[in-house]
Amino acid sequence: xxxxxxxxxxxxxxxxxxxxxxxxxxxxxxxxxxxxxxxxxxxxxxxxxxxxxxxxxxxxxxxxxxxxxxxxxxxxxxxxxxxxxxxxxxxxxxxxxxxxxxxxxxxxxxxxxxxxxxxxxxxxxxxxxxxxxxxxxxxxxxxxxxxxxxxxxxxxxxxxxxxxxxxxxxxxxxxxxxxxxxxxxxxxxxxxxxxxxxxxxxxxxxxxxxxxxxxxxxxxxxxxxxxxxxxxxxxxxxxxxxxxxxxxxxxxxxxxxxxxxxxxxxxxxxxxxxxxxxxxxxxxxxxxxxxxxxxxxxxxxxxxxxxxxxxxxxxxxxxxxxxxxxxxxxxxxxxxxxxxxxxxxxxxxxxxxxxxxxxxxxxxxxxxxxxxxxxxxxxxxxxxxxxxxxxxxxxxxxxxxxxxxxxxxxxxxxxxxxxxxxxxxxxxxxxxxxxxxxxxxxxxx
Amino acid sequence: xxxxxxxxxxxxxxxxxxxxxxxxxxxxxxxxxxxxxxxxxxxxxxxxxxxxxxxxxxxxxxxxxxxxxxxxxxxxxxxxxxxxxxxxxxxxxxxxxxxxxxxxxxxxxxxxxxxxxxxxxxxxxxxxxxxxxxxxxxxxxxxxxxxxxxxxxxxxxxxxxxxxxxxxxxxxxxxxxxxxxxxxxxxxxxxxxxxxxxxxxxxxxxxxxxxxxxxxxxxxxxxxxxxxxxxxxxxxxxxxxxxxxxxxxxxxxxxxxxxxxxxxxxxxxxxxxxxxxxxxxxxxxxxxxxxxxxxxxxxxxxxxxxxxxxxxxxxxxxxxxxxxxxxx
Numbered sequence: 001x002x003x004x005x006x007x008x009x010x011x012x013x014x015x016x017x018x019x020x021x022x023x024x025x026x027x028x029x030x031x032x033x034x035x036x037x038x039x040x041x042x043x044x045x046x047x048x049x050x051x052x053x054x055x056x057x058x059x060x061x062x063x064x065x066x067x068x069x070x071x072x073x074x075x076x077x078x079x080x081x082x083x084x085x086x087x088x089x090x091x092x093x094x095x096x097x098x099x100x101x102x103x104x105x106x107x108x109x110x111x112x113x114x115x116x117x118x119x120x121x122x123x124x125x126x127x128x129x130x131x132x133x134x135x136x137x138x139x140x141x142x143x144x145x146x147x148x149x150x151x152x153x154x155x156x157x158x159x160x161x162x163x164x165x166x167x168x169x170x171x172x173x174x175x176x177x178x179x180x181x182x183x184x185x186x187x188x189x190x191x192x193x194x195x196x197x198x199x200x201x202x203x204x205x206x207x208x209x210x211x212x213x214x215x216x217x218x219x220x221x222x223x224x225x226x227x228x229x230x231x232x233x234x235x236x237x238x239x240x241x242x243x244x245x246x247x248x249x250x251x252x253x254x255x256x257x258x259x260x261x262x263x264x265x266x267x268x269x270x271x272x273x274x275x276x277x278x279x280x281x282x283x284x285x286x287x288x289x290x291x292x293x294x295x296x297x298x299x300x301x302x303x304x305x306x307x308x309x310x311x312x313x314x315x316x317x318x319x320x321x322x323x324x325x326x327x328x329x330x331x332x333x334x335x336x337x338x339x340x341x342x343x344x345x346x347x348x349x350x351x352x353x354x355x356x357x358x359x360x361x362x363x364x365x366x367x368x369x370x371x372x373x374x375x376x377x378x379x380x381x382x383x384x385x386x387x388x389x390x391x392x393x394x395x396x397x398x399x400x401x402x403x404x405x406x407x408x409x410x411x412x413x414x415x416x417x418x419x420x421x422x423x424x425x426x427x428x429x430x431x432x433x434x435x436x437x438x439x440x441x442x443x444x445x
Numbered sequence: 446x447x448x449x450x451x452x453x454x455x456x457x458x459x460x461x462x463x464x465x466x467x468x469x470x471x472x473x474x475x476x477x478x479x480x481x482x483x484x485x486x487x488x489x490x491x492x493x494x495x496x497x498x499x500x501x502x503x504x505x506x507x508x509x510x511x512x513x514x515x516x517x518x519x520x521x522x523x524x525x526x527x528x529x530x531x532x533x534x535x536x537x538x539x540x541x542x543x544x545x546x547x548x549x550x551x552x553x554x555x556x557x558x559x560x561x562x563x564x565x566x567x568x569x570x571x572x573x574x575x576x577x578x579x580x581x582x583x584x585x586x587x588x589x590x591x592x593x594x595x596x597x598x599x600x601x602x603x604x605x606x607x608x609x610x611x612x613x614x615x616x617x618x619x620x621x622x623x624x625x626x627x628x629x630x631x632x633x634x635x636x637x638x639x640x641x642x643x644x645x646x647x648x649x650x651x652x653x654x655x656x657x658x659x660x661x662x663x664x665x666x667x668x669x670x671x672x673x674x675x676x677x678x679x680x681x682x683x684x685x686x687x688x689x690x691x692x693x694x695x696x697x698x699x700x701x702x703x704x705x706x707x708x709x710x711x712x713x714x715x716x717x718x719x720x721x722x723x724x725x726x727x728x729x730x731x732x733x734x735x736x737x738x739x740x741x742x743x744x745x746x747x748x749x750x751x752x753x754x755x756x757x758x759x760x761x762x763x764x765x766x767x768x769x770x771x772x773x
Contacts, residue, residue: 354732
């Protein structure tokens with residue numbers, strides 16, 4: 001959901017969390033085992049007593065939630081430190097954990113990064129607080145991302161079931177049908193580009209988050225993680241489906257070589273030169289603020305299928321609130337995380353444009369019937385909610401996904417700038433990930 | 446950039462008397478300085494009228510263009526609204542002229558946090574760059590004018606330190622400061638900024654050249670203490686070098702990004718670089734406000750003081766560059 005530039009920062013953050021964090025965690029090894037169950041009464045007592053909870057999160061809707069929470073529990077102070085970029089956020093978090101100082105009580109952690117922090121015991125296990133009971137509240141994709149068997153490492157804040165956003169004006173102008181399968185998508189890409197050479201069906205300059213989501217939808221399961229045993233394998237049928245299709249778009253230069261989240265990208269979405277965007281359901285909020293000029297032009301559609309009639313979907317982005325192991329005020333922190341992500345905070349956040357991970361909200365009539373003014377009055381949530389229901393829940397990210405994503409452009413990225421094929425790119429991504437995993441002490445197949 | 450180059454041939458430069466033979470003030474210290482008659486016919490150009498070379502002029506023109514185009518882009522883009530940025534070509538004005546509006550918004554957006562960042566940056570520059578310059582002067586003077594054991598080792602360390610990128614030290618520095626409980630405070634930015642190996646090296650070289658030892662000896666014979674000698678005799682002679690070092694450390698502190706990035710969490714203590722970057726990354730956040738126009742206007746405002754500093758100090762800087770190149 002947020003793009004990852006500063007590879008250097010990543011590297012350094014990782015270096016510090018893995019090299020120094022290892023020692024930090026060594027000391028707290030015993031903590032999780034003597035963690036006592038925390039009853040609802042304990043939490044209520046803590047709320048009555050009050051205190052300060054430091055939250056590192058960039059999610060803008062949390063501001064209102066924090067204000068509501070403080071109004072409800074006047075003795076509690078929520079100190080919301082609004083970091084606004086993923087790289088900086090994880091650098092700061094990893095550094096604080098390494099230094100064992102200044103660790104926040106709650107941190108926003110994206111799904112792909114949960115494994116990394118939970119494995120190094122950087123996160124508090126939440127089942128003693130009763131988090132396990134919340135499993136039914138969430139859609140399977142996000143819940144699977146924050147939990148590992150009985151263990152829960154965070155509460156899902158939002159989700160990103162994928163949909164295809166398309167510029168209806170552009171498609172109508174050239175009288176091209178909106179693709180429902182990826183084969184049709186490739187055809188549409190050709191037709192669009194032929195009708196107007198300035199128009200590309202999509203932008204893609206090599207993006208790890210997007211590629212993994214596409215693999216997810218195509219049924220590929222490249223990562224298997226069992227504790228410290230990890231397997232990386234991009235040779236399954238699903239991966240082949242993705243590379244075969246996407247390679248055509250690359251070979252015929254049908255993708256705009258524009259990085260997401262840049263001003264060029266916003267420009268392309270606004271002026272019709274980027275005609276579609278396969279992305280998470282949180283995207284409408286960004287259309288509204290980032291592409292105001294194209295209001296009314298865009299619509300949402302279900303993700304194109306890999307085989308006709310197949311409804312499989314995938315997640316793209318999404319994040320949770322987790323409690324770093326070294327944070328304080330655990331009871332209060334948990335109370336706030338639950339309030340924001342499973343309790344009264346959820347409707348507040350949905351009202352402000354967040355896309356929920358909770359089934360109750362996703363299924364509610366009010367949610368499904370919301371008309372998106374930006375999408376010309378379309379009830380886009382119906383598409384998103386159906387997509388959420390069709391997300392396969394057996395996807396896993398690597399415990400060092402942050403690193404793996406950071407080397408995506410050096411490996412798979414070559415397919416975008418040279419004749420190296422996507423499949424070969426994935427293979428070299430696999431090799432580099434395996435090598436790194438082994439260096440970090442994982443058992444890698 | 447250092448001021449010594451051409452004089453090193455004159456043996457121990459500080460003590461060497463004027464080489465005999467050529468009149469003082471000759472501009473050709475480097476090549477015409479040798480008194481031997483030249484056998485080659487002189488080249489066409491004379492000091493008064495430099496020769497013209499078409500390819501060189503073209504090349505210089507290209508370099509100039511390459512240097513100025515981004516600046517032009519910045520200035521032009523700062524006149525556009527967020528929507529105008531997406532609509533118009535980068536290198537020409539759009540239909541809207543929103544510069545004043547943008548500047549106003551930059552200073553008022555998010556409760557005027559931009560002004561706070563500007564003041565933070567000034568604080569870091571005054572204390573960090575000012576302190577770094579002061580320490581470099583003291584150290585450079587001491588290394589140039591006093592003999593003590595281990596001087597060569599210090600030299601090696603300083604030269605080595607020039608080669609270590611600050612980025613490589615940031616994380617260890619962070620851990621150290623964290624243990625001391627100084628992270629997330631302005632001190633975490635100011636204290637590391639106080640060390641400028643390059644500034645020290647520059648001051649050292651400059652002090653070697655610019656202060657005649659005889660002058661110091663004369664001052665001592667007249668009864669001045671070391672402190673008095675330094676402040677009354679040496680310091681005025683060092684002025685051009687000081688300005689140069691100050692300029693370097695100021696630019697380095699003003700543009701410092703990585704150190705504050707690692708050290709600071711609280712946006713209230715951000716310098717401009719970090720603040721603008723956080724505005725920029727709002728575009729990458731779900732539901733975040735996309736304010737490229739303010740990022741661009743903010744960037745423009747951020748470089749204005751630096752340009753001002755260069756323009757104000759350039760004559761000192763230039764004389765600093767030339768000092769020592771001519772023997773008098």
